[in-house]
Amino acid sequence: xxxxxxxxxxxxxxxxxxLSFRLGAFGASVPLLFFVVWAITTSVLQLSSEIGLVMxxxxxxxxxLFLCKSxxxxxxxxxxxxxxxxxxxxxMVAWFYAGMFAQVLQVGGLVEGLVWVGTATGFTGGLFVALxxxxxxTFSTAVGxxxxxxxAFCTLMYPAGVATGADPTMLFAAILAGAVFGDxxxxxxxxxxxxxxxxxxxxxxxxxxxxxxxxxxxIPTMILFIIFGExxxxxxxxxINETVSPSGLLMLIPFVIVLVLAISGHHLLTSLTxxxxxxxxMVVIFPIGEFSAIISFNPNSDAVIEGALIDGITGYINxxxxxxxxxxxxxxxxxxxxxxxxxxxxxxxIKTSVRRAEFSIWAIVALLNSAxxxxxxxxxxxxxxxxxxxxxxxxxxxxxxxxxxxxxSALGYIFPWGAPVLLGWSTxxxxxxxxxxxxxxxPTDVFPFVFQGWFLVIVxxxxxxxxxxxxYQGKNGEELREPPRN
Numbered sequence: 001x002x003x004x005x006x007x008x009x010x011x012x013x014x015x016x017x018x019l020s021f022r023l024g025a026f027g028a029s030v031p032l033l034f035f036v037v038w039a040i041t042t043s044v045l046q047l048s049s050e051i052g053l054v055m056x057x058x059x060x061x062x063x064x065l066f067l068c069k070s071x072x073x074x075x076x077x078x079x080x081x082x083x084x085x086x087x088x089x090x091x092m093v094a095w096f097y098a099g100m101f102a103q104v105l106q107v108g109g110l111v112e113g114l115v116w117v118g119t120a121t122g123f124t125g126g127l128f129v130a131l132x133x134x135x136x137x138t139f140s141t142a143v144g145x146x147x148x149x150x151x152a153f154c155t156l157m158y159p160a161g162v163a164t165g166a167d168p169t170m171l172f173a174a175i176l177a178g179a180v181f182g183d184x185x186x187x188x189x190x191x192x193x194x195x196x197x198x199x200x201x202x203x204x205x206x207x208x209x210x211x212x213x214x215x216x217x218x219i220p221t222m223i224l225f226i227i228f229g230e231x232x233x234x235x236x237x238x239x240i241n242e243t244v245s246p247s248g249l250l251m252l253i254p255f256v257i258v259l260v261l262a263i264s265g266h267h268l269l270t271s272l273t274x275x276x277x278x279x280x281x282m283v284v285i286f287p288i289g290e291f292s293a294i295i296s297f298n299p300n301s302d303a304v305i306e307g308a309l310i311d312g313i314t315g316y317i318n319x320x321x322x323x324x325x326x327x328x329x330x331x332x333x334x335x336x337x338x339x340x341x342x343x344x345x346x347x348x349x350i351k352t353s354v355r356r357a358e359f360s361i362w363a364i365v366a367l368l369n370s371a372x373x374x375x376x377x378x379x380x381x382x383x384x385x386x387x388x389x390x391x392x393x394x395x396x397x398x399x400x401x402x403x404x405x406x407x408x409s410a411l412g413y414i415f416p417w418g419a420p421v422l423l424g425w426s427t428x429x430x431x432x433x434x435x436x437x438x439x440x441x442x443p444t445d446v447f448p449f450v451f452q453g454w455f456l457v458i459v460x461x462x463x464x465x466x467x468x469x470x471x472y473q474g475k476n477g478e479e480l481r482e483p484p485r486n
Contacts, residue, residue: 028336034060039417082331098148100312109248118164129229140182167231177452198383217455375412416443
């Protein structure tokens with residue numbers, strides 16, 4: 001029997017449902033907490049690197065092993081269960097395809113084309129930052145992935161914006177803010193789908209009901225980016241302007257194709273695949289780039305195969321490893337019962353107050369997203385708590401889904417240790433190989449300015465404590481302004 005049990009562990013046929021830790025629920029949180037402290041410290045000291053963050057996650061997981069009172073084999077299996085969760089894998093594949101798409105567009109000269117448009121039309125500085133926010137919001141709403149939006153826009157709009165006099169920090173923040181908007185509102189976003197299905201709500205109704213929250217945050221966000229988006233002129237600005245041309249704007253065609261396909265209901269990978277193929281054909285047909293820059297074989301290189309398609313994948317290998325380790329650490333947090341402890345404390349405080357119940361929903365979702373830096377994973381962890389409280393106090397499913405998704409989408413793109421922020425930072429660092437004049441922005445510098453995220457958190461907080469937009473659920477699922485009578 002023991003050999004059979006060990007064989008099941010080795011092949012992944014058995015899953016661990018709980019683990020016991022020294023220091024109880026706090027001990028279970030040590031792997032994730034250590035990573036958060038490590039990420040903040042290295043960022044503040046300007047020592048951040050992708051492999052360094054991976055090392056921080058590995059050390060945190062190792063500390064958790066020593067704190068585990070259960071069998072170490074069970075801890076290891078729990079870790080592997082976390083690594084195998086679809087959430088991390090889906091994010092990785094989205095990065096790779098979005099990375100390839102953005103890199104091919106860059107080969108076709110889209111960055112230079114955007115710089116030409118900015119200088120020719122006067123859409124520079126703060127106006128360019130606001131435009132970036134609008135385009136990122138549109139793209140992420142269409143394709144349903146804030147992560148993919150972050151990759152594509154840090155590759156394309158970030159260098160173009162810096163070259164036209166935009167403030168680098170505000171420009172990076174605008175990209176993240178646009179990703180927040182789409183991740184929250186897109187009908188095909190994983191956070192939208194998870195928030196709706198876990199609360200037993202239909203996706204179209206959820207999207208329609210949350211528009212007022214999203215737009216309430218988006219309007220002041222756009223205004224602030226216009227006001228504070230002006231940056232310093234680069235020393236080599238004249239030289240940069242002389243090298244740009246409008247020919248790269250042809251690469252907007254595959255960009256539009258991806259948008260149209262996504263809006264039409266096609267899967268993200270389907271949309272991006274057609275975008276990649278169209279972009280490659282345009283590079284071949286029109287004199288806007290070299291096919292060898294897309295993919296080529298170089299036996300004298302260590303990589304052997306080079307080009308934009310390869311860069312779109314290899315540029316995110318370390319981040320892919322990191323995302324898996326973070327998801328695994330979050331799973332250990334769940335197995336250790338940390339969530340159960342937090343939930344029991346809040347339920348005792350709520351008693352019979354609906355406002356306290358909604359504030360508790362806001363607080364628990366915010367807390368989980370501050371620790372679990374993958375927003376969908378945090379949303380899944382918080383969903384049972386939100387549903388339990390919502391059912392108890394007859395809060396409508398749309399309202400519960402909106403509370404769950406808005407805070408998750410917002411905070412997922414704010415914290416310096418969050419995966420999207422680190423992903424954008426990694427992409428900008430990678431782009432320095434192409435544009436040596438391109439400045440980088442540390443994760444700790446950008447997080448105060450992701451206005452869409454902060455405003456969305458504030459809007460939902462005010463909504464919770466004032467009951468703005470609160471609807472109760474009737475017997476047939478209808479929305480009621482007053483609590484239903486039993």
